[in-house]
Amino acid sequence: MLSVTNLHVEVGGTPILKGLSLEVPAGEVHAIMGPNGAGKSTLSYTLVGREGYEVTQGAASLNGDDLFALEANERAAKGLFLSFQYPLEIPGVPSLTFIRTALNAQRKARGEGEIGAPAFLKLAREKAASLKIDFDMLKRPLNVGFSGGEKKRMEIFQMAMLSPKFLILDETDSGLDIDALRIVSEGVNALRSPERGMLVITHYQRLLDYIKPDRVHVLAGGKIVASGGPELALELEETGYDRFSQVAA
Amino acid sequence: MSLALALQSGDVTSLPSRRDEAWRYTDLRAALRAIPEASPKDEASITAGPFAAIAEAEALVIVNGFGPDRLTVAPGEHRTVSLRFIASPAARAHHAALAIEVAEGGFLTLLESHEGLGSDYVSDLAINLQIGSGATVERVVILNDSAEAISVVTATVDLAANATLNQTVLTNGAKRQRFETHVSHPGQGAAVRLDGVYLLGDASHSDQTTVVTHKGEGGTTHQLTKGAVRDSARAVFQGKITVERGADQTDARMGHHALILSERAEIDAKPELEIYADDVSCAHGNTVGALDEEALFYIRSRGVPLIEARVLLISAFVGEVTDRISHDGARQVAQDWLLASGMGAS
Numbered sequence: 001m002l003s004v005t006n007l008h009v010e011v012g013g014t015p016i017l018k019g020l021s022l023e024v025p026a027g028e029v030h031a032i033m034g035p036n037g038a039g040k041s042t043l044s045y046t047l048v049g050r051e052g053y054e055v056t057q058g059a060a061s062l063n064g065d066d067l068f069a070l071e072a073n074e075r076a077a078k079g080l081f082l083s084f085q086y087p088l089e090i091p092g093v094p095s096l097t098f099i100r101t102a103l104n105a106q107r108k109a110r111g112e113g114e115i116g117a118p119a120f121l122k123l124a125r126e127k128a129a130s131l132k133i134d135f136d137m138l139k140r141p142l143n144v145g146f147s148g149g150e151k152k153r154m155e156i157f158q159m160a161m162l163s164p165k166f167l168i169l170d171e172t173d174s175g176l177d178i179d180a181l182r183i184v185s186e187g188v189n190a191l192r193s194p195e196r197g198m199l200v201i202t203h204y205q206r207l208l209d210y211i212k213p214d215r216v217h218v219l220a221g222g223k224i225v226a227s228g229g230p231e232l233a234l235e236l237e238e239t240g241y242d243r244f245s246q247v248a249a
Numbered sequence: 250m251s252l253a254l255a256l257q258s259g260d261v262t263s264l265p266s267r268r269d270e271a272w273r274y275t276d277l278r279a280a281l282r283a284i285p286e287a288s289p290k291d292e293a294s295i296t297a298g299p300f301a302a303i304a305e306a307e308a309l310v311i312v313n314g315f316g317p318d319r320l321t322v323a324p325g326e327h328r329t330v331s332l333r334f335i336a337s338p339a340a341r342a343h344h345a346a347l348a349i350e351v352a353e354g355g356f357l358t359l360l361e362s363h364e365g366l367g368s369d370y371v372s373d374l375a376i377n378l379q380i381g382s383g384a385t386v387e388r389v390v391i392l393n394d395s396a397e398a399i400s401v402v403t404a405t406v407d408l409a410a411n412a413t414l415n416q417t418v419l420t421n422g423a424k425r426q427r428f429e430t431h432v433s434h435p436g437q438g439a440a441v442r443l444d445g446v447y448l449l450g451d452a453s454h455s456d457q458t459t460v461v462t463h464k465g466e467g468g469t470t471h472q473l474t475k476g477a478v479r480d481s482a483r484a485v486f487q488g489k490i491t492v493e494r495g496a497d498q499t500d501a502r503m504g505h506h507a508l509i510l511s512e513r514a515e516i517d518a519k520p521e522l523e524i525y526a527d528d529v530s531c532a533h534g535n536t537v538g539a540l541d542e543e544a545l546f547y548i549r550s551r552g553v554p555l556i557e558a559r560v561l562l563i564s565a566f567v568g569e570v571t572d573r574i575s576h577d578g579a580r581q582v583a584q585d586w587l588l589a590s591g592m593g594a595s
Contacts (some may be wrong), residue, residue: 048550051542076552088547098551101561106552141565158551217595 001026001197002047002166007058009039009046016042018222019058024166024215027194031208032201033233035241036220040201041085044170048082051194076102077109079165083155083172090142095154096124098142099140099161106162127160131187148175156187161212167191167198173207185210205237220244252256252277252373252401256344259284274485274517275456280425285371288313288336288343298333299391299586300360303578306331314343315370322355322384329358334374335366336398342371353381353409358576359388363402365395365423369499372400382409388416391586394423396453410437415445417574419586422453422482429458436465436496446567446583447476447484448590449514456485463496463526472503473555475567477592479510488533489521493498496526503533508566510592518594563592 002024009015011015012202016039024030034040046053047060049072060067065078090098104114115123131153143151152172160166169188173181188211191235192198200211208230217224218241225244226232250272255263265271266278291312300306307328310316312335322328334345351357358407363372372394380386394400400423406414412435418428432441445457461470470490478484486505507516520533549560563564564587574580 032572050546050550071547071555072546073275073552073554076550082550084547084550085513088541088544090548090562090565092568093561098548098561102548102551102553105557109552162551230542 002061008056010054024197028214029198030215031213038219039222044168077106081164082168085171087151089144093136095142129143149180169200208233256461282446285342288338288341291337301333301486314345320349322351322357324352325354327356332361334363336370336372337366339368346375348377350379351384355384357386361390363392369397374402376404378406380408380412383411385413390418392420398423399425401427406432408439413440415428419446420455422455423450427456432461434463434468436468441470443472444570445474449478449482451480454483458487461490463492463499467498469500474505477508478514481513483515485517487519491523492523492526497528499529501531506536
């Protein structure tokens with residue numbers, strides 16, 4: 001599924017990722033934990049193709065497709081989805097219009113026909129109900145005036161509507177209260193399937209109580225410095241990241 | 250100094266130039282070396298206009314300056330008119346004048362299109378619009394001039410008490426293009442909305458100039474103009490609202506907001522409020538910015554290609570203006586016009 005090999009990335013000439021390797025097979029959920037500044041967001045932005053993140057070495061592929069040979073929108077059409085830590089506000093574009101535009105653009109890129117309005121609305125009503133999103137909210141401009149929790153729920157809603165093959169959740173727990181965290185996690189867990197992989201990037205162990213990972217990796221100093229089972233996350237909660245920062249340095 | 254005068258006299262020195270303060274950003278003298286010969290009559294080249302989809306509209310067509318010179322709406326009468334100014338020649342010039350009178354309690358939906366079928370024509374149009382007591386005019390204008398054309402439209406509007414003018418102007422520009430609206434506002438419950446959208450590419454130019462004079466108590470003027478320029482295009486917005494002494498309880502708001510999409514593009518904005526009354530509520534806002542790169546990336550990360558993502562953001566930005574058009578059919582035409590404007594290319 002997702003394969004990252006010896007990835008080196010610079011931002012504004014400063015090396016951030018320094019030889020990161022990672023394999024996430026289909027059907028698995030992997031967590032990446034690490035201290036601030038370790039390169040967690042750099043990894044997610046580089047994988048989805050944000051400008052300004054320069055790959056100086058290494059490779060990344062999704063189901064064998066070289067991600068770095070594709071534009072950001074082409075990566076999305078191949079099934080890669082990033083749930084943003086800070087989702088953007090898009091004034092003037094109703095949420096449903098936005099998602100339908102995105103869905104049809106992806107379908108077009110894959111050589112599939114457009115989804116009709118009735119089928120789209122039916123799907124939207126179903127998914128909105130399961131995420132406890134008020135349908136009227138979907139008629140408002142995307143994320144404009146939404147609370148932090150509503151924005152995160154809208155990310156998960158987009159995910160459910162676009163049905164991507166591989167999900168990256170970047171600090172999805174930040175800004176969520178316990179109730180919102182539960183709803184968002186249930187939304188993510190509903191998308192777990194043998195064909196789908198997930199990378200959950202988080203600072204705290206808390207999210208992993210709700211979204212149980214198969215593997216946990218520690219990212220420090222631009223590399224994976226330790227990997228283990230779910231117990232590694234609990235251990236980190238006890239001991240902190242200090243010892244890994246030293247390993248990386 | 251005016252284009253009309255120059256066309257009449259054949260003297261290019263009568264053309265307004267940048268030495269005239271009101272024409273500083275729209276220099277006709279520099280754009281036109283000689284006054285061309287008069288445009289010929291031409292009835293042959295009439296095709297479907299931009300408002301063709303609106304079935305209830307009766308057509309009033311003026312080609313190369315030839316056509317009717319009067320449009321009237323009787324007291325209490327409702328009319329929807331597709332007013333089409335067609336310019337078909339190359340290197341010819343014409344002038345036309347049209348008087349529109351909407352009597353007391355009348356309602357005119359004026360779907361006005363300026364359709365350039367020729368190339369480097371020069372067109373000057375004068376419209377006089379009288380709106381009677383309690384009457385309403387909904388004016389939606391699409392300026393679709395040829396890229397090489399020089400075009401000036403000057404509308405003079407007189408409102409009576411409790412009359413309403415709602416105007417939206419959409420343009421892609423021309424070689425030199427000026428759309429002027431002068432409103433004599435009586436207050437007394439009369440309401441004016443003057444909106445504009447410009448989407449300009451290549452080397453096109455467009456100037457939307459409005460002059461509103463509040464002469465009596467209790468009138469409103471709400472203005473919103475939004476636009477985007479790319480390549481080496483140039484947009485001009487000049488909005489002037491004067492509130493005369495005694496025109497108290499005037500509510501005047503003017504907004505002009507624009508996106509610059511390339512380094513060579515230019516926007517000249519001159520908002521002016523002159524207030525001589527004491528008890529008024531007046532405000533204006535003017536902003537120019539770039540497309541939000543983060544928002545563009547966010548949209549692309551959902552699978553939308555760059556050009557479509559730009560169109561989505563630009564049409565959402567100016568869509569705030571077209572959303573204010575109350576006629577459903579005209580609003581749809583305006584929204585389709587936005588999407589077809591080709592502003593997404595880099």
